[in-house]
Amino acid sequence: MATRRRTSKPQPAVESGSMTAEDLLALYIIAERFPHRQFTPSQLAELSGLGRTMVSQIKNETDSPFSGGKCSLRRLDVWLDKHPGFKANCP
DSSP: OOOOOOOOOOOOSSBTTBOOHHHHHHHHHHHHHOTTOEEOHHHHHHHHOOOHHHHHHHHTSTTOSOBTTBEEHHHHHHHHHHOHHHHHTOO
C-alpha cells in the first residue's frame, strides 16, 4: 500500500498584518535597490511609517499616487511633498 505524504502549505511572510523584523528589513532593501518597485498599501505603511489609515486615505484621494492598488515609495514621497496637509498629520 502506498502512503501519501502530507505537504504543508507555505505560510505567508506577513500574517494578520504584522511583519517580522526580517520581513521589514527585506522591504527596506528592496525599496532601496529598486526605487520604482510597487508596494501594497500595507507594505507602504510599514516602509513609510505613515500608518495604514493614512495610506488608505492617500489611496482614496482623487490624485492618488497609487496605480493598480500599488505605489512606489518614491512616488508616494513626491505626492506627499505636493500635499503638505497630509504631511502635517504624519507622526
